[in-house]
Amino acid sequence: xxxxxxxxxxxxxxxxxxxxxxxxxxxxxxxxxxxxxxxxxxxxxxxxxxxxxxxxxxxxxxxxxxxxxxxxxxxxxxxxxxxxxxxxxxxxxxxxxxxxxxxxxxxxxxxxxxxxxxxxxxxxxxxxxxxxxxxxxxxxxxxxxxxxxxxxxxxxxxxxxxxxxxxxxxxxxxxxxxxxxxxxxxxxxxxxxxxxxxxxxxxxxxxxxxxxxxxxxxxxxxxxxxxxxxxxxxxxxxxxxxxxxxxxxxxxxxxxxxxxxxxxxxxxxxxxxxxxxxxxxxxxxxxxxxxxxxxxxxxxxxxxxxxxxxxxxxxxxxxxxxxxxxxxxxxxxxxxxxxxxxxxxxxxxxxxxxxxxxxxxxxxxxxxxxxxxxxxxxxxxxxxxxxxxxxxxxxxxxxxxxxxxxxxxx
RNA sequence: GGGAGGAUUCCCGAGCGGCCAAAGGGAACAGACUGUAAAUCUGUCGUUGUUAACUUCGAUGGUUCGAAUCCAUCUCCUCCCA
Numbered sequence: 001x002x003x004x005x006x007x008x009x010x011x012x013x014x015x016x017x018x019x020x021x022x023x024x025x026x027x028x029x030x031x032x033x034x035x036x037x038x039x040x041x042x043x044x045x046x047x048x049x050x051x052x053x054x055x056x057x058x059x060x061x062x063x064x065x066x067x068x069x070x071x072x073x074x075x076x077x078x079x080x081x082x083x084x085x086x087x088x089x090x091x092x093x094x095x096x097x098x099x100x101x102x103x104x105x106x107x108x109x110x111x112x113x114x115x116x117x118x119x120x121x122x123x124x125x126x127x128x129x130x131x132x133x134x135x136x137x138x139x140x141x142x143x144x145x146x147x148x149x150x151x152x153x154x155x156x157x158x159x160x161x162x163x164x165x166x167x168x169x170x171x172x173x174x175x176x177x178x179x180x181x182x183x184x185x186x187x188x189x190x191x192x193x194x195x196x197x198x199x200x201x202x203x204x205x206x207x208x209x210x211x212x213x214x215x216x217x218x219x220x221x222x223x224x225x226x227x228x229x230x231x232x233x234x235x236x237x238x239x240x241x242x243x244x245x246x247x248x249x250x251x252x253x254x255x256x257x258x259x260x261x262x263x264x265x266x267x268x269x270x271x272x273x274x275x276x277x278x279x280x281x282x283x284x285x286x287x288x289x290x291x292x293x294x295x296x297x298x299x300x301x302x303x304x305x306x307x308x309x310x311x312x313x314x315x316x317x318x319x320x321x322x323x324x325x326x327x328x329x330x331x332x333x334x335x336x337x338x339x340x341x342x343x344x345x346x347x348x349x350x351x352x353x354x355x356x357x358x359x360x361x362x363x364x365x366x367x368x369x370x371x372x373x374x375x376x377x378x379x380x381x382x383x384x385x386x387x388x389x390x391x392x393x394x395x396x397x398x399x400x401x402x403x404x405x406x407x408x409x410x
Numbered sequence: 411g412g413g414a415g416g417a418u419u420c421c422c423g424a425g426c427g428g429c430c431a432a433a434g435g436g437a438a439c440a441g442a443c444u445g446u447a448a449a450u451c452u453g454u455c456g457u458u459g460u461u462a463a464c465u466u467c468g469a470u471g472g473u474u475c476g477a478a479u480c481c482a483u484c485u486c487c488u489c490c491c492a
Binding site for chain 2: 253259263288290320360402
């Protein structure tokens with residue numbers, strides 16, 4: 001079939017940021033079978049949204065007939081990449097790294113097809129840890145100029161705050177990875193986030209100098225919002241792909257609530273929706289933009305958590321926001337009939353249900369009309385819950401507009 | 411090893427020995443407006459059934475009628491020199 005060049009696809013969807021040899025890369029990618037790699041540092045026990053973009057790229061490449069190699073930074077993770085960091089990463093133990101790597105592999109499988117050798121997973125701990133220091137220095141060291149390295153942005157910033165020798169070596173390690181994969185896996189291309197540019201460049205140059213080989217590098221735009229800030233962060237921290245760390249509901253909500261300005265970009269980067277369909281969504285404006293957001297949230301959730309969960313979460317939010325209310329699986333607190341008979345202070349209950357952190361906060365909320373009991377504003381801060389507040393053993397307490405809580409006698 | 415500085419309530423960051431539960435900003439939460447967006451405006455933002463009390467200002471002791479503010483010791487961080 002006359003398929004289009006992935007490069008065009010990637011570019012049209014807005015992934016590509018910088019390329020070492022644009023024309024040659026284009027040429028290379030026009031024929032299937034290119035082995036490329038992307039590195040993932042196991043700094044946490046789950047991948048997050050930032051990684052997700054990389055996974056999407058892998059998938060696009062894979063669909064075009066190229067061979068992805070996911071490199072787990074089991075070895076480099078022990079050093080810590082100083083790029084884009086203002087301070088030194090915390091050192092991790094071998095066990096945590098191992099564990100994290102295993103989690104990554106599992107999650108990655110949801111987007112990239114690793115069956116039947118269609119993609120490869122490697123761990124650079126396998127070769128980096130065996131490295132002999134002197135040999136490595138003699139082998140790799142001569143090809144790197146400290147003067148030049150110091151001019152790189154990623155190091156420049158750190159020079160003011162302090163950069164340890166350990167971290168300074170990160171670039172060499174990553175370059176060595178590329179060289180290793182070039183030699184052992186015929187990998188000729190490294191992709192990565194934009195923050196990886198200098199590290200990737202290091203590898204490309206190393207291969208070219210040492211092996212006179214053909215190596216290319218390509219970076220992607222980091223997922224940022226219209227204000228240029230990194231996306232995928234919430235007050236609670238990163239948006240994780242692991243359902244235990246970020247529930248599918250929260251995950252869905254995150255995308256449902258992206259800025260108007262970011263919806264289309266996210267659709268292109270995070271879903272497989274065809275571009276012409278996305279173009280239709282791009283025409284929407286004002287309130288209609290919500291349709292695009294719903295689709296975005298659904299599609300991304302589907303890729304990460306599967307269709308079943310995506311449907312469930314979608315329904316849950318529809319119940320919650322569009323049908324004015326409650327869904328069946330809203331948070332529930334059980335109280336005993338005795339407690340109700342004795343009279344249960346609403347303030348105490350709010351604390352118990354973790355709706356408020358203290359009774360004082362509860363009082364303030366009630367004073368500000370922020371607490372509802374069975375859809376009626378509670379006015380008395382010292383309201384006592386009694387049997388008549390319950391229908392069918394249930395009462396619904398709402399905090400603000402969105403947070404519903406069921407009280408059940410049981 | 412020598413020298414300098416710092417540690418304040420979720421975060422950043424003010425803080426004269428009494429008027430400090432502690433300025434200001436951010437975040438957060440509620441209200442108004444709305445489209446489950448953004449922006450804006452209002453209120454709240456240590457605990458306690460509320461002119462007050464109680465627990466907080468790295469830790470432990472001390473000085474004082476009184477300490478986040480002074481002294482001593484300790485812990486941790488940063489920077490400079492070697």
